Amino acid sequence: MLLRILISAYQCQSVALGRRGDLRRSVMRTPVHLTNRTNLVSFLQVIYMMKQIYLDNSATTAVAPEVMEAMAPFFSAEYGNASSLHGFGLRTRHAMEKSREEIADTLQASPAEIVFTSGATEANNLAIQGAARARPNRRHLIISKIEHHSVLHTCQWMETQGYEVTYLDVDRSGAIDLDELRGAIRDETLLVSIMAGNNEIGTLAPISEIGAICREKGVLFHTDAVQAYGKIPLPIETVDLLSVSAHKLSGPKGVGLLFVRKKTPLLSIVHGGEHEQGRRSGTENVPGIIGMAAAARLSFGEMEETAARLRGYRKQLIAEIAAIPGTQLNGHETESLHHIANFSFQGIEGESMVMKLDEHGIAVSTGSACSSPNLEPSHVLVALRIPLAMAHGSLRISTGRQTTAEEIDTLLKFLPRVVEELRVISPFKVGE
């Protein structure tokens, strides 16, 4: 048995020196009697994980060790229900409220303005549906065509409930026209929801200006700040509602928040024990909340340094990928989140690019139709009016705090090869 382990480990190491993807295949093909030994499998997976390059941080991020450490006691020792009156409950509540204060500070908000949720999907639903319940006479909503599905699909559902929704166009870079927004606001408009930074292309929205317009017109402004919070300073003086998710900033999955500015009309959409000042029932996910606060601490503490580094990677990606013929940047060169860069490659399809890069241990994502369950290309790329053929050949590279210069170099070494390999296979030759 021991000999087997050593042989396997040796094989994996030697394969790792060759092509990264083969390593995973060899792990997957480990004989059945070895896969029964869970310790061996995790041992091999550790080796395998070390060889991976994760450039899909817009999808989710690794929980940082300091975040794990902060959370750990709240699973076992401090497991009290924050609503309980005994010591267990009080200690938990105290820790949770401390986290609420810390998070409120990052938004220059007061703790009472923070409503913890199960994540940003719930926060976006609460913002839109909760505001609608509080102001039932206002039956019109305004969003952009490139909102996240949790906003887009919520609004589409609201249409089935008798609401009217205006979907604002965006330009080639993903920016809305502020005059068009101003013109779309009516007396019966309830709320405008525009995301702070787009999750697919990174384009930033001028949330101060949008908020000012909404103030002036007397409508609520919600922004989905999932990708922007903790990455860039957010001027939210004119924002009424703002959604955040912990797992996009090295925190745990399953926890997020909605910032609700004081006096913003909002009714709960989840009923029960009247937690979170009656705005969101359900026992608070205390370990998650502690983790989100730790992740916020970490992200805000190193914000400038990380931003400068990732901005450099983005510049490098844009410069070097432009050198591959038949490519384009989707989004904006500068008015963008620094951790997201989206490109299209002529003549090839995104899902096969993702799979080819995965062979080399590089994880990225695509907005291609073939990668989506309904076989439609990304609504964001379609809204940018990118030709469909180019939308199918899109690739999103999203870096994170753990991304290294070496990893970017490795991606840039393999990417032109992958593009070339797939172009050889494709009937559409670039430059012919």
Added chain:
Amino acid sequence: MYTDKVIEHFRHPHNMGKLDDYSAIGKVGNIVCGDVMWLYIKVEKDEQGREIIADISWETFGCTAAIATSSMSSEIAKGKTLDAAIAITNREVAEGLGGLPPVKMHCSALAADALNEAIYAYLAEAGREIPPILARRHDRISKEVIALEERYRAFPEAEESAT
């Protein structure tokens, strides 16, 4: 998601490229919907005087499954008589790959259609009689092309080419 066989064909595709000297070509799919396959066949007579697919190759724009099914279908068709090649179904192509995810089954249909269209083009060009099954499938494929164009009309046209 994909079987090892799919990955193997995706990574090491068989019969890939364009034949220098081909008898006919079958073009199916549409770039706006994300799948295009061009299939080249070289038809020759074997020792018994039957027409066979002596050589075959393809070029595909598409996902992992589209590339793997292109490779597998060309392997299955190579050396077969035209009659036997006509009988190849998309199910057979998918089974050859150890199965495909349900959402990707249309990729195997694309490969079977390309073969159908190449043989159709070969017989039509030679002014030969088209077997009814081949003609029926050709009609369906042509109708699907029109339906696709209809469906994607709402999407932006290729307004600009990449730099």
